[in-house]
Amino acid sequence: AQSVTQLGSHVSVSEGALVLLRCNYSSSVPPYLFWYVQYPNQGLQLLLKYTSAATLVKGINGFEAEFKKSETSFHLTKPSAHMSDAAEYFCAVRPASGGSYIPTFGRGTSLIVHP
Amino acid sequence: EAQVTQNPRYLITVTGKKLTVTCSQNMNHEYMSWYRQDPGLGLRQIYYSMNVEVTDKGDVPEGYKVSRKEKRNFPLILESPSPNQTSLYFCASSLSLAAANYGYTFGSGTRLTVV
Numbered sequence: 304a305q306s307v308t309q310l311g312s313h314v315s316v317s318e319g320a321l322v323l324l325r326c327n328y329s330s331s332v333p334p335y336l337f338w339y340v341q342y343p344n345q346g347l348q349l350l351l352k353y354t355s356a357a358t359l360v361k362g363i364n365g366f367e368a369e370f371k372k373s374e375t376s377f378h379l380t381k382p383s384a385h386m387s388d389a390a391e392y393f394c395a396v397r398p399a400s401g402g403s404y405i406p407t408f409g410r411g412t413s414l415i416v417h418p
Numbered sequence: 419e420a421q422v423t424q425n426p427r428y429l430i431t432v433t434g435k436k437l438t439v440t441c442s443q444n445m446n447h448e449y450m451s452w453y454r455q456d457p458g459l460g461l462r463q464i465y466y467s468m469n470v471e472v473t474d475k476g477d478v479p480e481g482y483k484v485s486r487k488e489k490r491n492f493p494l495i496l497e498s499p500s501p502n503q504t505s506l507y508f509c510a511s512s513l514s515l516a517a518a519n520y521g522y523t524f525g526s527g528t529r530l531t532v533v
Contacts, residue, residue: 312458335519346422346508346524347461354519393461397519404515405476406522410460 305330305396309409317417322366322381324412326394329375333399336377337406338368341391350392353377355399364388389416420445424509424525431499431532439494439528441509447523448514450492451476452484454505455527461508467492468515499532506530 310325328334335354339347351362358370364387368379377394394409422443431437443450451466453476463476467486481503483495492511496503506529510522 337521339522339524344527346526347510347522348524349521352519352521399519405463405466408461410458 305334305398305407307394307396307407307409309392309394309412311412312410313413313415315415315417316384318386319383322379322384322388322414324379324392324394324414326368326377326379326409327375328377328394328396330396330398335397335399336368336370337395337397338362338366338377338379339393339395339408341393341411343390347393350379384414384416386416386418389414420523422509422511422523422525424507424528427526427528429528429530431530433500433532434498437496437499437530439496439507439509439530441492441494441525442490443492443509443511443523444490445511445513445523446489447511448489449512450486451510451512451522452482452492452494453508453510454478455508456505464494464507466515496530499530501532504530504532 308327337352338350340350341347351360353370361367366381393411395406397406425440448469452464453461462478465484467473509525513520
């Protein structure tokens with residue numbers, strides 16, 4: 304069984320400030336972890352993924368995430384927010400082996416960027 | 419361009435009038451899936467297909483049907499739509515269910531309103 308919890312349905316930051324979107328997971332087997340971004344009126348697109356290589360993963364648009372097994376976390380960060388980062392962000396987990404490979408998505412976090 | 423194409427983007431219909439939302443992918447992906455997105459609930463899986471002629475229920479299959487007669491197409495059928503099926507629908511595909519490190523490619527979404 305697996306689950307994903309995204310803390311905070313909305314996160315508000317000022318332009319230029321640090322972005323931190325939290326994702327905690329539970330999984331009975333080693334997980335693969337993903338972040339997706341959904342811009343207004345668009346589908347989701349893959350931002351970055353952790354697949355058991357480096358624990359610090361870099362994605363598109365300056366985002367990165369760090370896999371911390373001891374904390375069962377995969378938080379998404381960006382040093383300096385841009386207005387164009389305003390979007391909905393989804394964390395997802397898939398088991399790396401055994402059982403069902405169907406991913407489980409978090410409920411999403413809406414990032415609001417103020418000028 | 420590799421993509422998942424959904425049609426229509428917007429649809430308003432009346433209760434009980436059968437409708438089909440089409441989904442097509444050009445990446446030769448084995449795995450396809452339908453999700454609905456509702457405020458505060460995130461993405462919930464409706465149905466998925468591991469390959470041609472192989473489909474299975476997701477978390478919220480009631481009131482929906484699917485078929486997978488060809489690898490590229492995975493239509494979603496609402497035989498008798500009801501207002502509680504008003505939602506934003508996404509089709510997604512992935513290389514295969516077993517390729518757990520592979521992300522999803524999503525369509526642009528279909529916003530359905532049932533009155």
